[in-house]
Every structure is written in C-alpha cells, then in structure tokens.
Amino acid sequence: MYNYVRPSTLTFGDGQADMMLATSGGRTATGHDAHPVFFDGFLGHPEQAAAALLAVAKVARTRFYTPPGMVAAILRAADPVVTSNGDRLRFESFSACCGVYARYDALPGSLDGALLDTGTTNVDFNPPIRDALARISGLEPLHLQVGEDVAVRTLDAAVIEKKVPLPERWLKGFAEVQLASATVAPAFDVAASEARRFIRSLPSSGSRKxxxxxxxxxxxxxTTRPTPGAVSLSGLDRLKPLEPLLRFARSLRAYAAPHDAQGATGVWELQLDHARLVVALSPESSRGFSGEGGVLWDLADEQTADDADLVSAMLAFEPRIDISRLSAESGLAAERVTRALGRLGAAGRVGYDAAEGAYFHRELPYDAERLATMHPRLRDATALVDAGAVRLAGDTAYVRSGDTEHVVRRTADGDRCTCPWYGKHKGSRGPCKHVLAADLIRRGS
Known part of the structure; x- marks a missing residue:
C-alpha cells in the first residue's frame, strides 16, 4: 500500500510555484524509510518540467487497450515511482493496460538545489496537483520538494493518512521493460520539426496490428512490412503521450529491438532541455508488459541467485551501473555480473536506460519472495519438477502435464514444445511452463 501522511501540494506566490510531493515508503542509501526526502530546490525549464510530470501521471491513469467484452472501469490512478540517482531524478509509470511505460529523466543541469538522499519511493500525484501543473508558465520558477520533514508534519492533528493499493502488475512490467530495453539499439534520430510533424499526424485511434x-x-x-532497423509500432495512439512535450523537443530518437516479423518492443525518446521523456511500447497494444514472461529465464536461473545477492549489496543508486567496476570489486566475471543484473532487473531492482546504454539502480517496495507467486508459469514449472513429471533423454525432455505428455526439444533457435501455448506464441512471450520445467531439471542435473 502507498501510505501518505498528507496530500502533495502545489501553490503559487511570491513570483514562484512551490510543489511538495508527498512520499510513501521506500529504500534509500541507508535502508528503508517510511517517508524519504530526496530533493529540495528548483527544476530548470519549469513549463517543460510541468508538462513532463503531467505526461507521466497521465500515462498512469490511461488505458490504451480494453479487451473485447470488458467494460472499462473507472481508473484509480497508480502513483508514479521516483528514483533519486544522486545527480538526477527519474519519474516512472505504466498505463492501466501495462502496455505503455513512461519515464521522465530530470538530468544534471535541470536541478538547481540539494539532492538530499538517493533511493526510490512513490509520490502522491492527486488531481489538484495535476490541475495546478497545467497552469505553470515559463515565467515563474518551479520550486520542488520530493518529501518533507514528516516528524514535524505529524504533529498536526488534522493529518489523515492516504492509503492506496500498490499494483503488482507494475513490478512485472518494470522487470519486462528493463529486459526489453537492454536489447534495443538506436534506429534513427530526427529533428524536432519532423518529430512534431510525425507525432501530430498520428491518429488518436487506429489499427491494432x-x-x-x-x-x-x-x-x-x-510501412506494413518489417525491415531490419525499423521500429515496431502497434497502436499508433500509444505515442500520443509525447505530444504535449513536442514544443520543447530538441530531437526524437527511436530504438529498435532485434528484427521480429511479429513486432517487438519499441523505445521512443524525446530529447528536451537537460531532460528526456522516454516511452516504451509493448510489442502489441493488446499485450501488457506484465504478461510478457521474458524475465522467467532469469528468475528460474537459481545459479545466479548468490551472484545477484553479492552485486545488489554493492549498488548505491548509481545513475549508470559500471559493470567493469562491479566485476573488479566482486571478483565475478563481467558476464556473471550482467546475468546477476538481469536477475535483479526481474525483481524490479534495476532499470535500463537506452540513452546511456547502461543499467541504473532503483529499489521498488516489493517483497522479492513474492516474485514466484506473481509468475504462474514459473510456479507451475516448479510444481512439475517437484512432481517428478520431467524425463530427460539427451536433448529431448518429456514433460507430463495432466493426461498429456509434451515434448520439449532443444534446437539451434531455442527450445521448442509441442504444447498449444508454445504453438500460439512460438517463444515470443517467454518460455512455456514445460520448457521452463525442462530447463530447471537440466540446470539441476
């Protein structure tokens, strides 16, 4: 649950705007803090910063895809996650359908003030805050506090705590986004004028193919034909979160995942003054990041668990994680450090910044032991192994599930299974439970 002692506020007076973002429990450099305080100072380019914060908050309360037959419910918006990485602030959110990820990076040069601590927390982003941000102009400085002295605030008898459920889908989404982002490469970079023309020409709705x-x-x-270097885009309206920032844009850069005729994750990055707005889109508008399953390989690899524990103890909320440094200090090979970061990413404990080409440290407020229960395929695969339902014969595994025995074959292109789930997705949404079960047996043998 989010737990705030009072709402965030934004007030105007003395020629400036003063915004205090109330924080909920999170991790800092010194451990858990119920209400961390990360920053006290001014945000450069105030009108741009206000528009970027609004864009991230709007994504959190938007459903870009509604399954057929589902009645769209009134959304209770989840609150953005903010990470202080020492020299920058990152605000992150997911759409209600979990198919769109947004991140606003307030980079060095846009922060004029004291970064008081490093860590990760959620911030209250209530309707009055959003209304007030929309009224900010470029003429008034924007003073920002991320957190405040709660010990003083709680002396006020009128304080009422706000508790809001924390969406578990976000953890799975964060894990999948960092995994997909680590595979993309720059595809093209266009000037601000072309970015404005292209984004504004996109329809508000359209084909989901x-x-x-x-x-x-x-x-x-x-184009409707995939080519190497092209960026997949399903649901043209899912790029619309960039539109309010186009007037501040310096350029638009896009990153493409490895060529995939069925579509793949695309990462779009609007370059701003001393800042970036990043939008990552799932391979199809009907597919939320939370259901992709790519992280299952990392979660199932128990051999990396000890490495991940060692590496995690050496992280200090760096804006760019230096794999070479971690390798030298831990005594682990760089490849083992990278795999450990993949496992930490599967727990939402690191993210990936495509612009920097590096992981960054964050700590989401989730219990790592609950990860397995959030992934039914991994839970079912473990149950198949515990039941003795997997039989190996060379490069082939036979996995009995119910009354059916499925065949898992190792090939040069990866494991293949005879089950209907694999037949439908062909491994594009992570391994099926039978492939996972066979892999668990092979790792343990």
Missing part, C-alpha cells in the same frame, strides 16, 4: 516506422530522407514514414 503492428506497423513499422522507418526513416525517409529527413523524415519518417510508416
């Missing part, structure tokens, strides 16, 4: 965006001269165009 994947299309691809490719450079065309100095501009961009959409």
């Amino acid at each position: 994947p299309v691809w965006v490719v450079p065309a001269g100095r501009g961009l165009r959409i």
